Structure formats: structure tokens, C-alpha cells
Amino acid sequence: MFIQWVFLISSVTLISSKGLPERIVGGKAVSILSVPWQASLQKFGDHSCGAAIYSEDIIITAAHCVKNTNVGIYSVRVGSSYTYFGGQVVRVSRILAHEGNAKSMSYDIALIRLQSKLTMNSRVRPIPLASSSPKRRSPATVSGWGAVGFNKAMSTALREVDVDIVDRNQCLRSYGRVITRDMICAAAPGKDACSGDSGGPLVSDGKLVGIVSFGTDCAHPNYPGVYANVAELKPWILSSVKRL
Numbered sequence: 001m002f003i004q005w006v007f008l009i010s011s012v013t014l015i016s017s018k019g020l021p022e023r024i025v026g027g028k029a030v031s032i033l034s035v036p037w038q039a040s041l042q043k044f045g046d047h048s049c050g051a052a053i054y055s056e057d058i059i060i061t062a063a064h065c066v067k068n069t070n071v072g073i074y075s076v077r078v079g080s081s082y083t084y085f086g087g088q089v090v091r092v093s094r095i096l097a098h099e100g101n102a103k104s105m106s107y108d109i110a111l112i113r114l115q116s117k118l119t120m121n122s123r124v125r126p127i128p129l130a131s132s133s134p135k136r137r138s139p140a141t142v143s144g145w146g147a148v149g150f151n152k153a154m155s156t157a158l159r160e161v162d163v164d165i166v167d168r169n170q171c172l173r174s175y176g177r178v179i180t181r182d183m184i185c186a187a188a189p190g191k192d193a194c195s196g197d198s199g200g201p202l203v204s205d206g207k208l209v210g211i212v213s214f215g216t217d218c219a220h221p222n223y224p225g226v227y228a229n230v231a232e233l234k235p236w237i238l239s240s241v242k243r244l
Contacts, residue, residue, distance in 0.1 A: 025193070052127055061199035088118060095111070100182075105214060145159070198213070
């Protein structure tokens with residue numbers, strides 16, 4: 001399982017979830033019926049990252065979730081509130097990560113083409129992409145299967161938490177120049193996504209506005225969660241779908 005989460009020790013660092021698995025903080029269990037666009041990106045049959053359904057055969061996740069480009073190790077489970085049974089499991093045929101993420105934390109987005117098409121139903125449904133970034137303080141939700149707090153165990157049941165879009169200047173004050181135009185921040189007291197939720201969907205007004213990317217600790221009061229900004233990255237998504 002590969003995740004990206006930032007911890008302030010003496011500098012910004014990337015870590016592996018094998019040493020620190022984590023999940024939605026301050027949230028609640030939720031049925032896949034409430035978030036039918038949610039997907040579990042699995043590596044060697046185990047949950048690795050979150051993802052969002054874009055179409056019947058394309059999934060969106062974080063670029064750092066697919067650093068290993070061997071497509072044979074990946075599959076996607078959809079239509080289930082659990083990571084280990086139910087729903088539909090489909091193998092991956094191709095991965096296309098944003099070129100700008102190769103040597104930075106920016107552009108943390110990737111597209112996955114599946115070997116076969118998903119069967120759409122009440123538990124499996126694509127989510128539309130946002131065309132503009134939500135305004136600050138806009139309500140949003142993030143879902144996934146990570147941990148409920150720092151150093152907590154993984155969850156096999158889907159969870160969701162409500163957060164608010166954070167003012168860009170506030171996010172810049174927290175992280176400095178790490179924050180770029182292709183990122184959006186969200187937070188709420190005691191609520192956050194965390195590393196096991198990487199690649200999962202941030203949704204506002206029924207549209208995909210962000211992809212879980214990184215943060216400092218989990219629900220740290222001074223450091224909001226950081227997401228790939230879907231509205232800013234939408235042109236890349238639309239052009240990349242055609243060449244995937």
C-alpha cells in the first residue's frame with residue numbers, strides 16, 4: 001500500500017503506509033449507496049488507495065498511489081462499502097499519471113483504464129468533474145478506508161467526513177510554497193482525510209472538486225488537508241482520457 005502524507009518533524013517528508021496506515025478522521029461509517037463514485041484501488045488484492053469513478057472504464061486517483069507502473073499488480077473494487085468483499089473487482093489495463101508529479105508534490109493526479117467496463121447501478125456511478133474551484137468555506141465531504149487518527153488501525157468499512165474548503169492564503173500560511181495552483185485545501189476541527197485515504201474523492205455540490213493528496217499529521221488544527229484541485233486539472237483530465 002503506497003500513500004503520501006506529510007509530517008512535520010524537521011522537514012516535509014513522504015512516508016509509506018506500511019509503517020503508518022491511517023484513515024478518515026472524525027467521520028462516520030457510510031454506505032456505498034451514499035457515495036457510489038467511491039472506489040478502492042487495490043495492490044496485490046489489498047486496499048492501497050482511494051479513487052473516484054469517472055466513467056464505466058476510467059478511474060481517477062492520486063499520482064503518488066501508482067508510482068509502481070506495473071499494471072498487473074493493481075485492481076479496482078467498486079460498489080461495496082468494504083475493501084475485501086462485495087461489489088465488482090476489475091483488473092487495470094493502463095495507468096497515466098500527470099507528468100508534472102514525477103519530481104514534485106504538485107499535479108498529484110492519475111487516470112486508470114480498466115480491463116473491462118463497470119456495470120453501473122445504484123452502488124456504482126460516475127461523478128461529474130467540477131469546472132470551477134469551490135469558494136472558501138464551501139461544505140465538502142471526503143470518504144475512504146484509512147485510519148480514524150494518527151497511528152490508528154486500518155478500516156475495512158467505508159467512512160465519510162464533512163469538511164470546509166479553506167482559504168488559499170490560509171493554506172499558504174500553513175505550508176508555504178509547497179502549495180501550488182493545482183492544489184486545494186479543506187479542513188474542519190477534528191476532521192480530516194489521512195494517508196490511507198489518498199487518491200479518494202473530495203466532493204462539493206455533487207461534483208468532484210479534489211483528490212486526497214497530502215497533509216500534516218491527521219486533523220492537525222494548523223494544517224488543513226491538501227487535495228489535487230480537479231477544476232484546475234480538468235483540461236489535463238479531458239485530454240488524457242483520449243490518449244489513455
